[in-house]
Amino acid sequence: MPDSLRAAIRDVVDFPTPGIVFKDITPILADGKLFSKSISLLCETAGGARIDKVVGIDARGFIFASAVADRLGVGLVPVRKKGKLPWKTRQCAYALEYGEAIMELHEDAVKPGESILLVDDLLATGGTAAAAVKLLDELGANLIGISFLIELSILGGRSKIAPHPISSIIIY
Numbered sequence: 289m290p291d292s293l294r295a296a297i298r299d300v301v302d303f304p305t306p307g308i309v310f311k312d313i314t315p316i317l318a319d320g321k322l323f324s325k326s327i328s329l330l331c332e333t334a335g336g337a338r339i340d341k342v343v344g345i346d347a348r349g350f351i352f353a354s355a356v357a358d359r360l361g362v363g364l365v366p367v368r369k370k371g372k373l374p375w376k377t378r379q380c381a382y383a384l385e386y387g388e389a390i391m392e393l394h395e396d397a398v399k400p401g402e403s404i405l406l407v408d409d410l411l412a413t414g415g416t417a418a419a420a421v422k423l424l425d426e427l428g429a430n431l432i433g434i435s436f437l438i439e440l441s442i443l444g445g446r447s448k449i450a451p452h453p454i455s456s457i458i459i460y
């Protein structure tokens with residue numbers, strides 16, 4: 289079944305900027321069986337561990353994280369780009385291809401010791417996930433795992449978020 293997920297992912301060349309091959313996951317979302325399977329496989333990455341909350345990363349990560357949280361019967365916490373969260377936040381700056389961006393997490397979103405599964409659609413250079421991990425570490429989260437639907441392994445993102453356990457369903 290990961291093969292049928294892989295086959296559904298559409299490569300869009302030079303989007304959003306020249307030189308980037310964008311992995312378009314909307315064909316998976318649009319197919320009920322494939323979307324459901326992607327959520328099952330992401331849930332399995334928890335390895336049966338008790339999860340208190342699922343944390344999703346802005347913005348495609350929310351789609352997968354919210355379905356995983358619902359399937360696991362737990363709550364969802366968003367990590368968002370700067371300026372979107374209304375309450376008191378913690379911030380972490382991270383590098384983009386050009387310049388810098390800031391991720392935010394509500395200060396009270398995770399309690400110390402809570403078991404967290406962090407979910408995003410895609411691991412590229414790892415900067416985004418590393419920022420989310422830093423915020424969760426600062427709040428004292430017990431990070432059970434970090435799960436991606438897609439990993440672009442050539443970009444070496446894993447090394448940025450080690451030593452936390454990382455799972456990817458489809459690896460390029």
Ligand code: AMP
Pocket residue numbers: 308309310311312345346347348349408409410411412413414415416417445
């Ligand atoms: P990075 O911080 O480099 O690991 O980038 C990860 C974030 O950027 C993820 O939230 C992805 O949604 C997005 N992203 C990066 N590269 C791609 C790509 N080639 N195709 C689709 N999304 C990407």
